[in-house]
Amino acid sequence: MTHEILPADERLLAEVEAWLDxxxxxxxxxxxxxxxxxxxxxxxxxxxRCNWDSAKRAWREGHSKIHVFVVGDQAVGFLDGTDILEIRPGFRGNGYGRLLADFMVKSAGDEGRSVVKIEIAPASAEPFWECMGFTLMDDRPSSGGGTFAFKVLPRTFNLGDGERVPYMISFFTQRERYKDEPKAFAQFDGIGEQLRDGRIQLQERAFCFNPEDDQHVDYFVKIELDGRLVHFDKAKYEESTSFGVERDPGYDFYIERINPKHASV
Structure with a gap:
């Protein structure tokens, strides 16, 4: 039977609410x-059902997106951003959850996210999300009481024929930053292309994500070009932004193009 994943409307929400009740x-x-x-x-x-009223209110206020999985003319599942995914009892075991999860991951990528982050509850759903390519972090505390899990969404870029420049981008916690020999929790290195405007296009997105913490910390970014240190400071600072640090819709810092202060490096 054919299926569709549709943006929610009041009629579809009412149908979902009926089976949640x-x-x-x-x-x-x-x-x-x-x-x-x-x-x-x-x-x-x-x-x-216990989360439905707040999800519906956020959708009505325009703060979130809800999509509904429709088979034939029946709403048999729904997705609230990356927060809630459920298939209607009686329709499970047909692969609908996998299709809806694939849609969630693709939508996150289309939004420009570097990482999809979820909390899994109940625990019986953990094998499903592992099969979907998510990494589970059993030891990380979660605000919702579920198991934290994540999936990286790699982004690579084709380079042109501009001058090649070696680069290295490293991300550090605040505690590591002030050690004599700080150890990065994420590091990206390669050969970039110098563009006509002086910026360096990277081979892949360099993103700041530490799965061991809740992201509510200060991170430091270190940028090196051709073996030369050009920047080392907090990622959230305006100076870091001037070097190319941006923030994606999931609130993770990332760099795709380095913007050195001088056109030549």
């Missing part, structure tokens, strides 16, 4: 039975 009723009944049985066996798995 039914799923919640079934969950509550199963939970009471589990409790009455002295919590023996596996706990029943709850759907995302």
């Amino acid at each position: 039914a799923e919640e009723v079934a969950y509550k009944a199963a939970f009471e039975a589990w409790k009455a049985n002295d919590y023996e066996g596996d706990a029943p798995v709850r759907g995302f």
